[in-house]
Amino acid sequence: MTALNATIIGAGIVGMSAAAFLQRSGYKVTVIDRVPPGEGCSFGNAGGLAFAEIVPTIHPRMLTKIPGWLMDPLGPLTIRWSYLPKALPWLMALGRNAMPDRVKAITDARAALALRVVSDFETLLQEAGARDLIRYQDTLRIYDNETQFLADAGERAAKNAYGYETKRLSGGEVRELEPAIGPNVHCGAFHGGWYFVTSPERVVKTIAAEVVKNGGTILADDVVSLERDGSKVTHVTLKANGRLAVDRLVICAGAYSHLLAKQLGEKVLLEAERGYHMVLPNSGVSLSRSITYARTPGAATPMEMGLRLAGTDEFAGLDAAPNYARADALWTNFKNILPGLREPDSATTRWMGRRPGTPDSLPVIGPSKTTSNVWYGFGHGHMGLTWGPSTGRLIAELMTGAKSNIDLSPFRADRF
Known part of the structure; x- marks a missing residue:
């Protein structure tokens, strides 16, 4: 019998999750990327398995905060104004998807995608003998005041309605749970389902x-173009290795995926959606779990390389230079609730990554509508680590004809 490729x-x-689940389904797999596994956007996230985060990133209450955030160049959301004309179609679609009826439909889809997050992670890590990378303590959200x-x-009510x-x-x-948190903190709440990993990079590797x-096979190369014959992609052209014949193609290229779809x-x-992080190996504080702070979006997560402060959204395109002052602003924010947090020192590292975000806070998962042997898995925004293994499983199910446990129509590529 001819092997599936x-x-x-x-x-x-x-x-990598798609590759692993496809292998389990009998496929021979080749993965191509310009950087080694786990060293792109997957490298620098907050490490959260945030399966309870079912409410979309932008909803009616969040819309009211955006004007104030945009006035602060180091706030949780910023747009480099020279990039605004290019971002405008996306932002207009974002506004449409923030209406109550759309928020409800999007929340339903995100909740469905969350159903097997932990079990899909465990399936992949258990096989590799690395399940200990997952920490099962729920994340705490911290509040300055009752307001x-x-x-x-509303967000808590939505989570509660889905069993979180x-x-x-x-x-x-x-x-009592986290002695490093300061006396000025008014109260907190569990997120309802947000574990973390001690090294996102090591998970992928x-x-x-x-x-x-x-x-x-993993090829270190850059995909230049896709070559079609009728309704099928027959070859990919690589920068270093020339033309490579393909049988079935899966596009999981993060923030660059739409260029291939085009x-x-x-x-x-x-x-x-450019995010930043700062890692403090000598943070001066000890946490047993990840925490988020209601004052501004972001998370502080204890990892094997130090305390990682991660968050923010910057719209500046794929190629603009990083503004690492945005990473420093995360330190300033978390210092408010972690009084023992030490100043960044020579061991501190900063990072910027490009989250692939859609205006409806849902990924693209499923077959191409123009090309019969192409499937997509991208656009996960802030939820890439969380939904990555489940996306890989769903792609494998689609490609083998297995029945999925959820309705995949909200994630179709032609919805925009």
Whole structure:
């Protein structure tokens, strides 16, 4: 019997998960990326398995905060004004998707995608003997005052409706759990389902090593173009290795994916939601879990390389130089609730990555509508690590004809 062959563009958490699940379904896999596995956007996230985060990133209450955020160049959301004309179609679609009826439909789709997040992660890491990378402590959300807590009531209600418990804690109870949190904290709440990993990079590299061990190939190269014959992609042209024949193609190229989809005649609204992090090996504080702070979006997560402060959204395109003052602003923010947090020193590192975001806060998962042997898995925004393994499983199911456990129509490529 002829072996099934799949070529996957992208060696982040989504691409490597797709490769691993396709292998389990009998495929021979080749993964292509310009950088090693786990060293793109998957490298620098907050490490969250945030399966309870079912409410979309932008909703009616959030819209009211955006004008104030935009006035602060180091705030949680910024747009480099020279880039605004290019981002405008995406931003207009974002506004449409923030209407209540759309928020409800998007929340339903995100909740469905969350159903097997933990089990899909465990499937891949257990096989590699690395399940200990997951920490099962739920993340805490921290509030300065009662007004902040009440402002999140709608989001907590949505989580509760889907079975996620968001228990409130007094300031004293918060400090009993996490003594590093300061006396000024008013209260806290569990997110209801947000675990973390101790190294996002090592998660991806662990899955990649298992893929190679099981006969997969990982090519370090840059995809220049896709070559079609009728309704099929027959070859990819690589910068260093020339033309490579393909049988079935999976595009998981993060923030660059829409450029490949465009070659296939498909318009996908995708923006690079540029996020930043700072890692403090000598942070001076000890946390047993990840925490988020209601004052501004972001997370502080204890990892094997130090305390990682991650967050913010910057719209500046794919190629603009990083503004690492945005990473420093994360330190300033978390210092408010972690009084023992030490100043950045020579061991501190800063990073910027390009999250692939869609205007409806849903990824693109499924077949191309123009090309019969191409499938997509990209556009996960802030949820790439969380949804990566489940996306890989869903792609494998689609490609093998297995019945999926969820309705995939909200994630189709031609919805924009």
